[in-house]
Amino acid sequence: MNESKIKLTKLEKYWILYDVGNSAFILLVSTIIPIYFKNIAMSNGISAANSTAYWSYAISISTLVVAILGPILGTLADTKGYKKPLFILFLMLGVLGCAALSLPFSWIAFLTVFVFAKVGISGSFIFYDSMLSDITTDDKMDYLSSLGYAWGYIGSCIPFTISLILILFADKLNISTTFATSIAFILNSAWWFIITIPLLRNYNQIHYIEVKKHAMMKAFKRLWDVFKDIKNQKEIFTYLLAFFFYIDGVYTIIEMATSYGKDVGIGDNDLLLALLLTQVVAFPFAIIFGRLSKKFKTKNLINVCIIGYFLIALFALQLDKTWEFWFLAVCVAIFQGGIQAFSRSYFAKIIPKEKSSEYFGLYDIFGKGASFIGALLMGISTQISGNSKTGVAFIGVMFIIGFIVFQRAVKIGSTKN
Incomplete structure (x- = not known):
């Protein structure tokens, strides 16, 4: 299919809008929030290395919670009428938490x-990602x-730019940096929710499993069946x-970049502007x-990104050095969208569509499990060595193994097909 002739439906556009909404919070997580936290922690006598470690542990805990709940909720979401309510529940947990x-x-x-x-934003991704098979076609x-x-x-x-202006020019606006940051949190939570409204109003689950009663019990049974069957797939x-x-590696770099940059001596303003x-x-x-995906196989593009x-x-x-952090920020930008997008779509194409939430629940286990281990290793190695570079x-090594x-996965797929 020629990408120049691709026309998006309204529902596809609304689905894209959720990425626009939630990315505001994701950007905060990799920029303003860790800087704000580290400044609070260090003002209370906590060392830079320990504040990075505590931040790592918080990320690890949140990802572990979602990794445990993910497959259960994902399986339940494949039941008719459950996906949208569960999506809204986790959306609101994230928005109100922000x-x-x-x-x-x-x-x-x-x-x-x-x-x-x-936990709110990560949980919402289980249902949002699995909506892909309801929203569009494989091609x-x-x-x-x-x-x-x-x-x-x-x-x-x-x-984010509005938030950054508020924080950087707080003195000229006659407000404290703390108050400016508080406004930023409220602004981004409002943005996230308002941008999501079109999807909430128009999405309907197409692929589902019909369960008339005892949906939770049957969801557990289906989940158990998926775990038993996965070894054969x-x-x-x-x-x-x-x-x-x-x-x-991808998630850890995204979530720990600011803390790492601050540890090696990069100033707050440079950190924020570089990540913008x-x-x-x-x-x-x-x-x-996205356009290259029409000319090259998805597997090859994933390889390039890794x-x-x-x-x-x-x-x-x-x-x-500061310029090195700026250069690193550009390099991350080149591959960040590709590896996340192709990982999501590659998986969506090889799983049963009527069980998309079940399988994206498993996808979330592996993704959040990786994020948990990456952040945990970063935290432990930083505390032991006193240097964040050990975690890097x-x-x-994780990229090499991946x-x-x-x-091997590609080879199995080509043999099957």
């Missing part, structure tokens, strides 16, 4: 509220998935294993990768 971060908490309470907000999945990330990157820049299982390893640049650069490259991220991890090991070395296992 807004609640504006309250004057201690550093421990702030981390606790952050965990709830992070448009790569392109639509890429567009979601692309518009998410550039769209999130709107509330070698392509899906091997792909999930590969995804676990390589996405570990990441969003701007990621927008055209996500679209470029290799790109491995080289990024190697470069980060010696990072100690672990990330590089690349090797992915080749």
